[in-house]
Amino acid sequence: AQSVTQLGSHVSVSEGALVLLRCNYSSSVPPYLFWYVQYPNQGLQLLLKYTTGATLVKGINGFEAEFKKSETSFHLTKPSAHMSDAAEYFCAVAAEGGYNKLIFGAGTRLAVHP
């Protein structure tokens, strides 16, 4: 069965610093992987996704993630944090047999301080 583990429920960075949010997955089939962002009192917004092909995936707002099969990881990065990046970030894997039926990690709350 599919599962997702996000290391670090809270991450705090300075504005302008590198953002690294960690995600490891377990899947019995080639995974479809996603990162979503949730701003306060809002729904989830898709940041980026990996299906097949290029393992480095670029998303919106300057975020990118790299699929590493050997490490079963899909970490999210951004070279320079902005105050507006403060939000909750969820890594997700598609359930077996479903592209958009998702299994979510516990989430990582990103704080950005001046």
Next chain:
Amino acid sequence: SAVISQKPSRDICQRGTSLTIQCQVDSQVTMMFWYRQQPGQSLTLIATANQGSEATYESGFVIDKFPISRPNLTFSTLTVSNMSPEDSSIYLCSVAKGVDTEAFFGQGTRLTVV
């Protein structure tokens, strides 16, 4: 993309009562899902809403507690029945236009049971 409207956006309900949440999409979609996000936790899939037939429930969720309707390709309802304080959560509707297309999320319904 898809514009999803959920109603109500929030509600405070008495224990033992039921609440029906509506999810309206601005265009026809193939897939509709309902998720629950308990306080401080990640999203958990409740069920897949199937048009014209019974919903498909995930482990731990039953139809008597969470009856779901989907009369057409743009609308679904989730009812939370015989509520208890443990049902206090955000309930989110998710849709996808095709079987292999990305999922979009509504802004959620914040339910508090007192």
